Amino acid sequence: MMRQALRALVSASVLSAGLLLTATLPLHAAQKAARPAGHPPGVAIASAHALATDAGMEMIRAGGNAFDAAVAVSATLAVVEPISSGIGGGGFFLLHDAKSGKDVFVDARETAVAASTPAAYLDDKGELNRDRATNGPWSAGIPGLPAALVHVSGKYGRLPLKTTLAPAIRIAREGFEVYPRLERGYGSRREVMERYRGTREVFLADGSPLKAGEILKQPDLARTLELLADKGFDGFYHGEVAAKLLAAVKEEGGQWRADELAGYRVKEREPLHFQYRDWTVTTAPPPSSGGVALAEMLQMLSGWDLSKLDQAHRTHLITEAMRRAFRDRTIYLGDPDFVKMPLARLTSVDYAAGLRATIHPEKATPSDLLPGQPAPLEDDETTHFSIIDAAGNRVSTTQTVNLLYGSGMVAPGTGVLLNNEMDDFALRPGTPNAFGVMGFAANAPAAGKRMLSSMTPSFIESKDKLAVIGAPGGSRIITEVLLGILGYDAGLGAQEVAALPRIHHQWMPDVISAEKGTLDAQTVTALEAMGHKVNAGENTWGNLQTVSWDKRSNVLEAGTDPRNPVGKGAVEGR
Structure with missing residues (x-):
C-alpha cells in the first residue's frame, strides 16, 4: 500500500511540476529471485x-x-x-x-x-x-x-x-x-x-x-x-x-x-551505525547533525507500520519525528573536538522509544511546548554524489x-x-x-572549530539491497535523506526515490513545509485539524543523488533528481 501510494505521489508530483526524468537509465531485465550476488555487476554513479x-x-x-x-x-x-x-x-x-x-x-x-x-x-x-x-x-x-x-x-x-x-x-x-x-x-x-x-x-x-x-x-x-x-x-x-x-x-x-x-x-571519524527494520544504516557523525537526527527519526518511526496509515496520519507521524530530532539538533550538537555530546543516548533505541511516547497519534505537539533548553541526559546550496564500483567500494559525498x-x-x-x-x-x-535553524553554545564559533552541518551522506544495506544516498538543501538535507530511506524501505527503485515529493519540519518555525502537489486538500485539512500549520504550496527543493544495487537480481540503478535537469546518473558494466 505504501509503495503504491509513494509511486502515485512520484508520478503526480513530477507531472504537476513539469519535470522530466532526464536520467532514466536502461536496466537489466528482472531476474528470478536467487542468492544475493557477491559483487555488483559494474559501476553506478549519480551526480x-x-x-x-x-x-x-x-x-x-x-x-x-x-x-x-x-x-x-x-x-x-x-x-x-x-x-x-x-x-x-x-x-x-x-x-x-x-x-x-x-x-x-x-x-x-x-x-x-x-x-x-x-x-x-x-x-x-x-x-x-x-x-x-x-x-x-x-x-x-x-x-x-x-x-x-x-x-x-x-x-x-x-x-x-x-x-x-x-x-x-x-x-x-x-x-x-x-x-x-x-x-x-x-x-x-x-x-x-x-x-x-x-x-x-x-x-x-x-x-x-x-x-x-x-x-x-x-x-x-x-x-x-x-x-x-x-x-x-x-x-x-x-x-x-x-x-x-x-x-x-x-x-x-x-x-x-x-x-x-x-x-x-x-x-577521519567513525561513522554512526544503527538499525532501521531490516536495514543497517551507516551515516554521518558530528560535526554533521544529520546522522544523529536520522537515527532519532527512523528509530521513532520504527514503532509504527507506516504502510498501513493514510497519508495524513503518515505525514503527521513523520513530521512529529522530524520536530523532535531537530529540537535535539539545536540544543546538543556541535564539533566533537570541542563539545561533549550525549551521542550514545541520543542515538539509542530507548531514547527514541521515549520520544515516540510523547507523540500523540491524533494531535500535533506545538514546538514551543518542547523545551528550548537542554534536558537532563546521561550522555540549494550544496551538492551530492553517490558511487558504487564493481569491487563493492562505495562513496557518499556531500560538499x-x-x-x-x-x-x-x-x-x-x-x-x-x-x-x-x-x-x-x-x-x-x-x-x-x-x-531558519537556531543554535546555542554547543555550536558557537571558536578558533579551529568546525561548524555544525546538516550534510548527511549515508549507506543503507539489507540482506537483499544496498543503497548510497545523500542530498543538498540546507537543513532540509536531513529530511530529504529520511524520506529517501523510507522510500527504499517501501520498495521503490533509485530513480523513484530521487523523484519522491518532499515534506519538512525543523522544530522552529513550527510549520510543515511541502512541495506543491505533495499533500492533497483532504490531507491538509486533516493535518490542520490535528493542530499542524501547513504550507502545502512550496516550490520544489533539493537535488538528491542515489545509487542502488539489488543483490538478488544483481542489478545496479542510479537515480538523479528530476528537479535538476543537468544531473546525470550512469550505470556501466566492467
Whole structure:
C-alpha cells in the first residue's frame, strides 16, 4: 500500500511540476529471485552534473576505483557548480572499502579562524550582522575540500591526482555551458558578488553577467587545480595559492593567518551505525547533525507500520519525528573536538522509544511546548554524489560552499570562490541562521572549530539491497535523506526515490513545509485539524543523488533528481 501510494505521489508530483526524468537509465531485465550476488555487476554513479558523472566514469575506465572516481566527480563539481560547491568550501566523504570491510567518514568541514569570535558578528546594537555573517571574507571558514581530495586520493585511490584532477582542470580551462540555475543564482546574488574584484574578473569577464548557453571559462581555477595536482596539500595551503588567498581576505577586511590556513587537516571519524527494520544504516557523525537526527527519526518511526496509515496520519507521524530530532539538533550538537555530546543516548533505541511516547497519534505537539533548553541526559546550496564500483567500494559525498555562490567573493588570481559557512555557527545564540535553524553554545564559533552541518551522506544495506544516498538543501538535507530511506524501505527503485515529493519540519518555525502537489486538500485539512500549520504550496527543493544495487537480481540503478535537469546518473558494466 505504501509503495503504491509513494509511486502515485512520484508520478503526480513530477507531472504537476513539469519535470522530466532526464536520467532514466536502461536496466537489466528482472531476474528470478536467487542468492544475493557477491559483487555488483559494474559501476553506478549519480551526480548533479553530467560532466561530473562522466569524469567519474573516465577514472573507472582508466583503472581507478570508486575513490578515484569520487575525487574526479568532486573536483569537477567544484568547477561546474560554483553555485553549490567548490574548492573554497568543504564537505563530508563517507567511504566503504570493500576489501577491508571498513567504513570511514572523512570530515573536510571548514574551520573558524581565531578572529571569528561571536562579538565580531554583532552590530552596534548587539544584533546579528547578517551581511557580515553571509557575505565576504568574514563569512568564510578555512576551506577543507582541497585537503579532502588529496587525502582520499592518496590513502584510498589507485590513480595519481594528476589523473583524477585532469577532467576538472580541462573543463575549467576550456569552459562549460552555463545552465539556467547558474544564471538565476547569479541574478539573486549579483549585488554581493560584484562587490569583489576577484569575482568580477571571473563572472563578469566579458562585461556582462552569466547567461544560460554561454561558455564559462575559469583559467585561474584551472591553474589552482594544477598546483593541487602537482604539489598536493602544499599546492593549496602553502605557496602561491595560499599567499593569494591571504592577500584577498586582507584586502576585503578579513583576518586570516597563514598558520591557520597551513594548519588545516581533514579528520577521519567513525561513522554512526544503527538499525532501521531490516536495514543497517551507516551515516554521518558530528560535526554533521544529520546522522544523529536520522537515527532519532527512523528509530521513532520504527514503532509504527507506516504502510498501513493514510497519508495524513503518515505525514503527521513523520513530521512529529522530524520536530523532535531537530529540537535535539539545536540544543546538543556541535564539533566533537570541542563539545561533549550525549551521542550514545541520543542515538539509542530507548531514547527514541521515549520520544515516540510523547507523540500523540491524533494531535500535533506545538514546538514551543518542547523545551528550548537542554534536558537532563546521561550522555540549494550544496551538492551530492553517490558511487558504487564493481569491487563493492562505495562513496557518499556531500560538499558545499553554503549559500548560493558562498560568500560571493573570489580570491583574485586563484579562481577560488570562498564559502560562507560561518553562518552555520550559532553566531548569536537563539538567532536563526539563513536556513531558519537556531543554535546555542554547543555550536558557537571558536578558533579551529568546525561548524555544525546538516550534510548527511549515508549507506543503507539489507540482506537483499544496498543503497548510497545523500542530498543538498540546507537543513532540509536531513529530511530529504529520511524520506529517501523510507522510500527504499517501501520498495521503490533509485530513480523513484530521487523523484519522491518532499515534506519538512525543523522544530522552529513550527510549520510543515511541502512541495506543491505533495499533500492533497483532504490531507491538509486533516493535518490542520490535528493542530499542524501547513504550507502545502512550496516550490520544489533539493537535488538528491542515489545509487542502488539489488543483490538478488544483481542489478545496479542510479537515480538523479528530476528537479535538476543537468544531473546525470550512469550505470556501466566492467
